[in-house]
Structures are given as C-alpha cells and as structure tokens.
Amino acid sequence: MHRxxxxxxxxxLQRREISSQELTRFFLERTERFNPGINAxxxxxxxxxxxxxxxxxxxxxxxxxxxLTGIPIAHKDIFCTEGIRTTCASRMxxxxxxxxxxxxxxRLKDAGMVMIGxxxxxxxxxGSSTENSFYGPARNPWxxxxxxxxxxxxxxxxxxAGMVPAATGTDTGGSIRQPAALCGITGLxxxxxxxxxxxxxxxxxxxxxxxxxxxxAEDAAMILNAICGLDARDSTSAPQPGEDFTRDLDRDLxxxxxxxxxxxxxARLDPAIGGLIMDAVRELERSGATLVxxxxxxxxxxxxxxxxxxxxxxxxNLSRYDGVRFGYRCENPADLMDLYCRSRGEGFGDEVKRRxxxxxxxxSAGYYDAYYLQAxxxxxxxxxxxxxxxxxxxxxxxxxxxxxxxxxxEKTDNPISMYLSDIYTVAVNLAGLPxxxxxxxxxxxxxxxxQLIGDYFAESRLLNVAHRYQxxxxxxxxxxxxxx
Amino acid sequence: MAFENEQIAGIARLARLGLxxxxxxxxxxxxxxxxEMIEAIRGVDAATIEPLAHPLEISARLRADKITETDQRDxxxxxxxxxxxxxxxxxxxxx
Numbered sequence: 001m002h003r004x005x006x007x008x009x010x011x012x013l014q015r016r017e018i019s020s021q022e023l024t025r026f027f028l029e030r031t032e033r034f035n036p037g038i039n040a041x042x043x044x045x046x047x048x049x050x051x052x053x054x055x056x057x058x059x060x061x062x063x064x065x066x067x068l069t070g071i072p073i074a075h076k077d078i079f080c081t082e083g084i085r086t087t088c089a090s091r092m093x094x095x096x097x098x099x100x101x102x103x104x105x106x107r108l109k110d111a112g113m114v115m116i117g118x119x120x121x122x123x124x125x126x127g128s129s130t131e132n133s134f135y136g137p138a139r140n141p142w143x144x145x146x147x148x149x150x151x152x153x154x155x156x157x158x159x160x161a162g163m164v165p166a167a168t169g170t171d172t173g174g175s176i177r178q179p180a181a182l183c184g185i186t187g188l189x190x191x192x193x194x195x196x197x198x199x200x201x202x203x204x205x206x207x208x209x210x211x212x213x214x215x216x217a218e219d220a221a222m223i224l225n226a227i228c229g230l231d232a233r234d235s236t237s238a239p240q241p242g243e244d245f246t247r248d249l250d251r252d253l254x255x256x257x258x259x260x261x262x263x264x265x266x267a268r269l270d271p272a273i274g275g276l277i278m279d280a281v282r283e284l285e286r287s288g289a290t291l292v293x294x295x296x297x298x299x300x301x302x303x304x305x306x307x308x309x310x311x312x313x314x315x316x317n318l319s320r321y322d323g324v325r326f327g328y329r330c331e332n333p334a335d336l337m338d339l340y341c342r343s344r345g346e347g348f349g350d351e352v353k354r355r356x357x358x359x360x361x362x363x364s365a366g367y368y369d370a371y372y373l374q375a376x377x378x379x380x381x382x383x384x385x386x387x388x389x390x391x392x393x394x395x396x397x398x399x400x401x402x403x404x405x406x407x408x409x410e411k412t413d414n415p416i417s418m419y420l421s422d423i424y425t426v427a428v429n430l431a432g433l434p435x436x437x438x439x440x441x442x443x444x445x446x447x448x449x450x451q452l453i454g455d456y457f458a459e460s461r462l463l464n465v466a467h468r469y470q471x472x473x474x475x476x477x478x479x480x481x482x483x484x
Numbered sequence: 485m486a487f488e489n490e491q492i493a494g495i496a497r498l499a500r501l502g503l504x505x506x507x508x509x510x511x512x513x514x515x516x517x518x519x520e521m522i523e524a525i526r527g528v529d530a531a532t533i534e535p536l537a538h539p540l541e542i543s544a545r546l547r548a549d550k551i552t553e554t555d556q557r558d559x560x561x562x563x564x565x566x567x568x569x570x571x572x573x574x575x576x577x578x579x
Contacts, residue, residue: 099559192539206538232552235544304524311518315499322500324572329565335575338502345502353501354511357492358518360499370526376535378525383536416517432539456540 001026002162003479006071006219009165013060013070020056020070024049024114027072031116031163034483039138040148040158042077043085044117052114059112068226069112074167076155077118078125079105079210080199088201089133090123092321092328092347102199103231104168104210111226116164120154123349124318125175125203127151128421129411132351137408140183141480142446146405149179149421155213156183161483166223169213172203173306174400174425176211177437181400181449184439184478186466187213188220191457192432193238195224196231204313205236207306207429216476217438217466221245224459240457248460249467254288256465259393263299264424270403272443277399280440280450280469284397287468292393296385299427301378303419306426308362308375314352315359321347354415383431390455395465399424400437400449424451434459438466439475447478487512 056070080098130153152169156179171189180187212223323343333339362371440450
C-alpha cells in the first residue's frame with residue numbers, strides 16, 4: 001500500500017475497496033514505527049487526520065469526492081495550518097499556532113486530502129541538509145548516517161520511507177529538488193507564480209515557490225492540479241489559466257529537443273554522476289527526443305548571485321520576528337531594544353543569523369550598489385541565458401546535485417561547502433523557471449537525481465518528459481530495504 | 485575580505501540580533517567566507533544591464549476598492565507573547 005501510486009490509491013478509494021480511515025491508519029502506523037529513526041516529522045496530527053479521513057469517507061460515499069479525496073499527505077512545516085503548530089523548524093516559532101491555512105493547505109484540504117503531520121526542514125528553509133532544524137536533523141532512509149538533503153528533507157525522507165504517499169515542499173534555491181534527488185523521489189518546483197505563496201512562511205520572496213514531492217511525475221501532476229492557480233491573496237501569483245497536468249503525461253517525445261548545458265557537464269561534475277545522467281538522457285533519446293548541446297555562460301555566477309539576493313530578501317522578511325506580535329520572546333527584557341535583540345538572538349539558529357547579517361550588510365548604505373544591485377543585474381544575465389536556451393530547446397537536462405547524500409556533519413563546519421550543493425539548482429529560482437528532479441539511478445547504493453528544467457509555465461511538458469522516463473525505467477520504484 | 489569583530493557587532497546591532505562577545509569570532513570567520521564567495525559578482529561588467537528584481541517582471545495587481553478581509557484582532561492577539569486590553573505589551577518606551 002505504501003508503494004502504491006496516488007492514482008491507484010484514488011481508484012481503491014473510489015471503488016470503496018479501502019476507506020480513507022483505513023488508509024490513514026495504515027500510514028499513521030508506519031509513521032509511528034519509522035519516524036523515531038528518521039525524524040522526518042516535527043508534529044504528527046493523527047487525531048486531526050482521522051477526523052479528516054472520516055469527512056473524506058463521507059464525501060466518497062456521497063459521490064462528492066475528487067481524485068485526491070481520502071489520500072494522506074504531509075505538509076512541510078513552513079506552511080501555515082490553522083489551529084495546528086507551525087514552527088518552520090525554529091525556536092522562534094516553537095510556540096506558534098497558525099491562525100489561518102496557507103492557500104496550498106486550504107486547496108488540498110478542499111480536495112479532500114488528509115494531513116497526517118508537519119515535516120522537518122532546515123530552519124526557515126535555510127539549508128541543504130535538514131541539519132539546521134531546532135528539532136534535530138532528519139535522516140536519509142537509504143542510509144541513516146546521511147542527510148536527506150534540504151531544506152524539505154523531512155518531506156523527502158517521509159516519502160522515501162513510505163510514511164506518506166505525498167508531501168508538500170518549498171524551493172527557494174533547490175529545497176524541493178535537492179532532497180528529492182538525495183532520497184530517490186520525485187520533486188517538482190513549479191514556475192514562480194504558479195502556486196500561491198500565501199501562508200507559506202517567507203524566506204526570499206522573489207525566489208520561494210511551493211510544490212509537490214511524490215514518488216512519480218504522475219503523482220506530482222495530480223497534486224499540482226489541486227494547488228496551482230491564481231490567488232488574490234498573493235500579489236505575485238500569476239494569472240495563468242488552470243490546466244490538467246495529467247492530460248499530456250503520455251505524449252510521445254518525438255520532436256522534443258533536450259538541451260545539455262556544457263557548463264553542467266564540465267570537469268567539475270563527478271564523472272560517475274555525469275555518466276549516470278548521460279545514461280538517463282540517452283534513455284530520453286531512445287524515447288524519441290533529440291539531444292542538443294547548449295551554453296549557459298553565466299552558470300558559475302549563479303551561486304554568488306543567489307546568496308546575495310536570498311540573504312538580502314531574508315534579512316528583510318525575517319525582520320517581522322520582533323518578539324512582540326507572535327513567536328518567541330526573551331525573558332525579562334530590560335527595554336525595547338533588549339527585547340528585539342535577545343528575542344531574535346535566542347530565537348534564531350546560527351545559519352539564520354548568518355544570513356540575516358549578510359543580508360543586512362549587502363543592503364546597507366555604501367554596499368547596496370556593489371552587492372545587491374549588482375546581483376540583480378547579473379540575475380538578469382542569468383535569466384537571459386535561459387531565455388536564449390529555450391529558443392533552441394524544449395527542456396534542459398542535467399544533474400540535480402553534484403554528489404549523492406553526504407554524511408551528517410560533513411558540511412556543517414563551512415557554510416560555503418553546504419551552499420555548493422545547490423550549484424545546479426539555484427539558477428532556476430533566479431530565472432523563475434519550473435524544474436523537476438526524478439530518480440535516475442544509484443551510485444554506491446545511494447540515489448541520484450536527473451534534473452529537467454522547463455520554459456516558463458511549461459510544467460506540462462516537464463511532467464510529460466519525466467513520466468515517459470518513468471515508463472521506460474523503474475528507478476522511481478526502488479525502495480530502501482528497511483522500508484520496502 | 486576580513487572584518488574586525490567590532491564590525492560584526494555593528495552588523496548584528498543593525499539586524500537587531502543579540503550576539504555574545506564569544507560568538508563574534510566564529511561569525512566573523514563565516515561572514516568573511518561568504519563575502520569572499522560573493523565577491524565574484526563584482527568583476528562582472530554589468531553597468532548597462534537593468535537590475536532584475538522579480539523573475540516575471542510583473543507589476544502589482546490592482547483590486548477593487550472593497551473590504552474583503554474581516555477584523556480578526558482577537559485571533560491575532562491570542563498568539564502574541566503579551567497583551568492587555570486589546571493591545572500588544574512591550575517594555576516601557578517613554579518614561
């Protein structure tokens with residue numbers, strides 16, 4: 001049951017061969033059994049889930065169900081959930097009960113999905129390993145001595161261990177795709193503006209985007225159908241017409257041009273990973289696609305530009321945590337300044353503080369032009385590289401990450417070594433493009449991810465290519481032994 | 485790029501982050517590393533390039549001038565660390 005696709009689960013529920021309550025209990029039991037070793041969840045919401053499952057069963061009985069009704073899901077603890085603790089994995093929000101639902105949560109609730117818990121993550125989504133969590137690191141089900149990636153590492157690990165069939169994640173610089181790659185699952189970062197950011201706790205507002213984490217492209221398409229679309233409560237939500245992302249999944253790939261950026265396959269790429277990615281790309285070629293070499297000349301600048309923009313926006317967004325209106329407040333503040341400084345100093349973890357400080361620095365008088373404005377200019381150059389590439393190709397393919405899952409504490413001493421795990425993912429956020437990571441093989445028994453990048457709002461095309469790959473291969477069906 | 489610990493304390497003050505004296509050296513080392521990494525963008529000739537603030541370059545959407553949100557004062561005060569008589573409480577600001 002825990003390896004069944006959303007479509008098959010949906011069929012079982014619709015045919016009343018299983019009830020949502022039975023399905024929910026099944027996943028709650030697996031979660032209780034496996035979560036202590038993986039730490040994928042910050043909060044489990046079993047009682048709440050069973051209540052939602054009863055309501056879903058009612059809908060199913062009365063013919064009021066949609067394709068997702070009754071299926072369990074987990075939400076990254078960055079999404080506000082009304083009446084349920086929403087921590088963002090920070091001491092700052094340890095006591096925070098959200099007063100409203102994020103749009104993503106509300107839409108999946110309307111679709112009848114059953115929330116079984118809130119998943120672990122890097123504090124405020126700042127990190128690539130889920131080690132920056134106030135609640136301790138999550139672990140990779142393929143090897144518990146290794147990280148699941150981050151920041152949506154809890155969601156990825158929960159799916160890989162079969163604790164939940166699908167989860168939500170957010171991606172500011174790779175936070176859906178990188179953990180998906182490291183845990184051997186499918187993760188889709190939609191185009192900027194495709195999915196509402198309302199109620200999704202902000203890290204870097206011009207980069208953040210929520211999306212589905214699942215076992216297959218088909219499952220991701222079903223979730224995206226439910227969460228996408230214009231939201232009046234998010235002024236950056238795009239007025240893109242809704243579409244059925246499952247419609248074109250099966251389409252033949254002949255005529256599709258797949259671009260291989262020379263800068264992704266250069267000497268810096270581990271040849272073993274490069275080889276596996278080329279095997280995956282050749283599989284797409286066998287399915288009818290044409291391979292084209294392309295150039296993304298400003299690739300090397302993506303990491304520095306990303307960190308300037310992300311840290312600047314984070315310092316501005318996180319100024320809302322002031323110890324006054326919600327969240328953590330220090331004991332016995334001497335005066336207002338002491339209240340601000342100690343509440344923030346005690347409430348935020350090290351990586352968050354580092355980023356706020358760098359952000360404050362690059363935005364400060366005298367440095368603004370040299371760093372922040374310059375980063376925005378180079379951001380345009382990077383975006384233009386992709387625009388030019390999409391004049392020649394339909395999809396860009398490459399690795400999601402430069403390595404397989406690394407060991408806990410391996411990269412915690414030097415923040416830069418951690419930042420470099422995002423080398424293939426951050427440019428997509430700077431440009432605002434959609435991209436998906438899908439399982440594409442194993443290196444030393446650890447999963448690796450193939451990244452496919454699409455043109456603006458071309459999620460259908462991406463999901464189509466990913467689905468065809470998953471029809472031809474079965475990497476996405478592989479499961480870690482302990483959780484098989 | 486190397487900071488003096490005093491500069492780190494200044495940035496922390498600017499960001500309203502209370503750091504202990506003993507933490508300054510570690511933050512100094514990490515911030516210096518990050519700034520050194522970021523330095524790469526300064527060499528790019530981008531004088532004539534327009535800054536890109538938003539990936540889709542859309543402007544803010546306007547809406548009809550109608551009340552759409554209801555007053556939820558009590559709900560929002562309920563999650564505050566300290567309130568009284570419908571207001572947030574903070575340490576005394578004016579003597």
